[in-house]
Amino acid sequence: xxxxVGVTKSYTVGDQVVPVLKGIHLEVQRGEFVAxxxxxxxxKSTLMHILGLLDRPSSGDxxxxxxxVLHLASNDLARLRNQNIxxxxxxxxxxxxxxxVRNVELPMVYAGVPRAKRRARAMExxxxxxxxxxAHHLPNELSGGQRQRVAIARALxxxxxxxxxxxxxxxxxxxxxxEILRILRDLHAAGRTVMVITHDPHVARAGKRVxxxxxxxxxxxxxxxxxx
Numbered sequence: 001x002x003x004x005v006g007v008t009k010s011y012t013v014g015d016q017v018v019p020v021l022k023g024i025h026l027e028v029q030r031g032e033f034v035a036x037x038x039x040x041x042x043x044k045s046t047l048m049h050i051l052g053l054l055d056r057p058s059s060g061d062x063x064x065x066x067x068x069v070l071h072l073a074s075n076d077l078a079r080l081r082n083q084n085i086x087x088x089x090x091x092x093x094x095x096x097x098x099x100x101v102r103n104v105e106l107p108m109v110y111a112g113v114p115r116a117k118r119r120a121r122a123m124e125x126x127x128x129x130x131x132x133x134x135a136h137h138l139p140n141e142l143s144g145g146q147r148q149r150v151a152i153a154r155a156l157x158x159x160x161x162x163x164x165x166x167x168x169x170x171x172x173x174x175x176x177x178x179e180i181l182r183i184l185r186d187l188h189a190a191g192r193t194v195m196v197i198t199h200d201p202h203v204a205r206a207g208k209r210v211x212x213x214x215x216x217x218x219x220x221x222x223x224x225x226x227x228x
Contacts, residue, residue: 001028001029001161003062004027004051004061006023007057007061008022008060009216020043020046021057024060024217025218026218028195032209033206034195034196034207034208035195035205035211036195037198042216043215044199045197051085052081052085053080082110082111083158084161085160086107086154087155087164087165088151088155090167090171091171092144094150094151095139096139097138098139100126101123101136104125104157105121106154111158121157122135122157125156126150126153128153128156129152130149131149134146143176144176148172148180152183156187162195163193165184167198168181168196168203169198170198177203181203188208208223209223210222
């Protein structure tokens with residue numbers, strides 16, 4: 001499903017070139033739950049941006065579902081991203097002036113889904129994450145855990161094959177974070193491909209495979225014990 005070959009990413013700062021990713025080789029099969037773990041500055045968020053088609057690598061190749069995406073135009077990348085990838089971020093990224101249900105509807109607006117159908121789908125997803133009774137509340141009327149549940153529902157709006165979560169529990173207390181991890185595990189158990197970016201070993205162990213990043217490289221891989 002996902003294949004990176006020799007992917008690098010560098011940024012120019014003044015007259016210096018700063019390497020962030022240094023030749024990443026990675027394969028993720030359909031239906032896997034993979035955690036990418038590393039300290040701040042290790043390149044894991046940059047990797048997620050490339051996997052999510054939010055940024056392009058400086059060199060190397062990226063194949064999604066067997067086809068290289070590097071030479072696609074920006075509009076084509078946006079369409080592919082909208083159809084295939086759902087995002088969950090640490091700080092939720094909900095639109096403050098929109099209710100929970102309208103936030104969940106938003107990706108479907110961009111996809112051209114008719115109003116009645118997208119409202120029904122949004123309510124179904126909010127029900128799935130336990131937020132149907134808060135559908136018409138604004139984000140500032142919700143707790144952090146509730147906002148993250150809405151963000152997960154929004155990420156699933158267009159039924160993406162891949163869910164990318166960047167520090168999904170980073171802004172939450174331990175108990176609420178555990179509830180969010182349970183939802184991600186349930187989505188994986190239902191057949192969804194899930195990738196979690198984290199610096200937290202406890203969160204990483206939710207994955208079936210953990211990739212450890214240091215200084216822009218994947219330095220090792222482990223398979224955690226099943227949680228008790």
